[in-house]
Amino acid sequence: MKGSPGPVCRFLVAVLAVAAVLSASSAVRAHDEIESSIPEHKAQFDDPISEVTINFGEPVGGVELALVGPDDRDVPGEVLIVSKVEAKFVFEPLTVQGEYFVRYLAEEDGHLIRGAITFVYGERTGEGAGALTWILFGLCAVLILAIGAFFSLRNAQKVAGDAEEGELTDVDV
Structure with a gap:
């Protein structure tokens, strides 16, 4: 699999895509204030x-x-x-x-x-979660997904590498 991008490259592309979406949505949101x-x-x-x-x-x-x-x-x-x-x-x-x-x-x-x-x-009855709570929750969710994607890609590459080594071993025999 020499022609396919590595997991680090895929991860960076995903991070850049998320950053682009967030920056675009903040520009749109600025008009609502x-x-x-x-x-x-x-x-x-x-x-x-x-x-x-x-x-x-x-x-x-x-x-x-x-x-x-x-x-x-x-x-x-x-x-x-x-x-x-x-x-x-x-x-x-x-x-x-x-x-x-x-x-x-x-x-x-x-x-x-x-x-x-x-x-x-009158009296305030109670308050829900603030914006900071939701932002932190979102960041944690993105981090967990990124870590899962990293390990999943790493495992897939290891399996692919093991399969290639197995094919080479069969040819050598």
Whole structure:
């Protein structure tokens, strides 16, 4: 098997492919981020609010905002365009405590910006795993797969090498 690439070469190609995919997805994700919001993402407060402001950081058009309550129902309200970069969702003061989601969708330079922020009115009931936890989990999974691929390729090459040696031995006899 002199013409086929070695396991190190295959491993490097796989690593480069994964790096290319991750860098491309981070470039796409960068367009989904907003400049700021009031209240801030993951904020917790005890006083009821009646508006949410999103600053997109760049001029946008076709802005859509929606507020989803703890019961997974849309909170009725009105979208107001404050400026070319900022929009506001105005609603009746909150009465139900819990976690709320503000979904946003806007067009910037021909690209869609979409995402959500969350905030908690009243007591926070608990938190799930953070982004760092998922990143570490993903890196460990990739590492385990890479180690498995390395040993699998090494074993396959050893078997192929043993088979070639066996053929040579038969010819020599």
